[in-house]
Amino acid sequence: MEDSFAYAKDKWDKSHATPYFKVGDLVCVSTTNFNQIKGCKMLKDTFAGPFFIKALHGEIAVELELSEELSNKHPTFPVSSIKPYKSTDAEKFPLRNKSLQVIPPIESSGIKKITKVVKERKLRTNQVREYLVRYSDPTCEDEWLTEKDIPKLINFSKGSNTLEITILQSHIIF
Template identity: 35%
Template sequence: MWKRACDTAAKHIAEAKECYKQRWDKSHMEPNFREGDQVLVSTLNLRKNAVEVQFTEEIYRKHPVFPVSLVKPYFQTEEEKLPCRKKNPTPPEIVEVEYSPGPVKKIIKARKIRLNGKDQRQYLVRFKNQTADKDKWLAEDAIIDGNFHLRRFRASWRTEKSHQW
């Protein structure tokens, strides 16, 4: 009986090995790296299939063996291929600051926008003796008597919010 159990177990193990081999062969592709190719190495999920890498002097102390799945082909960028060719840096965006054309009647709305990579709060301002089509979005420091008008705007905004259910 012991012999028959061992034979059955060996048969099932052989079948499982064959099944795993077929599954692996169906989805596995051999890497197409050759000796001397430049590659990038990821350090996540280290596995059994390994490749030995020759490091540069800066990182020679690291272990040179990595799994094949972590190795990806390395392609040089245009700047690396042609180091003499320099890109012109993009000029910084110039933002014109608008100032109040006259005395402020009231602040109507607030918004937050991104200028030059920074968030900036702007306020929709209505001016005295002007129609609604002349309203402008201005920064806090561009509003004449800004502190006074902003206090009134924030107070009115809070009271409007408190009356809403």
């Protein structure tokens, strides 16, 4: 029995080196117990950082200088949940240093062309009607316009409990 314990200990010690940290080292913190990080848990990073070590609490805990995003977390973490930070080598990964090119947005003219009236709603106890209009320009979002905003653009004809809206003149100048 003692031989099997010794064998298991030797195997563990070969693959698990005890990390020794110093004040000022850069480390990353495991995010497995971080609940306040927004978004899907599957897509969040497994480690956050790098952070500087501010103080050591024996060999089992480390106090870190956290960023503003994690300022509400307690700054002391166990050694088991941190790992040393390794920066990437620029020669091995040359594409990581290149900045992403920002594609400028498409400038749209001041004229918006209405292609479709999507919905109708009544506000303030049926005193004001608004219409959700869709524009032909894909950069313009759908928006709610009142009857006053589009007086000559739409022809309204009420039939049997249905509202037919026809676009007469489809240009709005802002």
